[in-house]
Amino acid sequence: MFYTPRPTVRVEVTDTGETYRCAKDENLLRGMLRLGRRGIPVGCVNGGCGVCKVRILHGEVQRLGPISRAHVTLDEEAAGCTLACRVAPQTDVVLAVEGRMAKPFRATAAARGATNPTPQPQP
Ligand code: FES
Numbered sequence: 603m604f605y606t607p608r609p610t611v612r613v614e615v616t617d618t619g620e621t622y623r624c625a626k627d628e629n630l631l632r633g634m635l636r637l638g639r640r641g642i643p644v645g646c647v648n649g650g651c652g653v654c655k656v657r658i659l660h661g662e663v664q665r666l667g668p669i670s671r672a673h674v675t676l677d678e679e680a681a682g683c684t685l686a687c688r689v690a691p692q693t694d695v696v697l698a699v700e701g702r703m704a705k706p707f708r709a710t711a712a713a714r715g716a717t718n719p720t721p722q723p724q725p
Pocket residue numbers: 631643644645646647648649650651652653654655685686687688
């Protein structure tokens with residue numbers, strides 16, 4: 603019997619400089635939590651609270667479930683915003699924390715010495 607590891611890709615959280623490997627079939631938040639990493643704010647992990655709202659700056663993700671319009675509007679989604687607990691990375695991904703947690707999260711990350719607390723979208 604052969605062990606075939608799940609394919610993974612690299613995820614970078616610009617707010618904290620955190621990087622981790624995430625399987626292509628698990629959501630961005632679960633992949634981070636599985637490794638005991640920090641970087642994306644964690645809430646319900648089920649698409650209901652919006653705490654894990656992020657903006658995908660680079661790379662491709664695939665939806666694993668519905669994205670609540672109460673937390674991510676269609677315009678925001680078109681601009682790269684999504685919920686980290688609802689999407690799986692398909693390529694290496696660079697993301698930034700968005701939404702109501704972004705400001706306090708970046709302040710905390712800056713206090714801890716993160717290198718890039720004000721990320722900019724990439725083309
Ligand atoms: S953690 Fe609550 S919506 Fe993702």
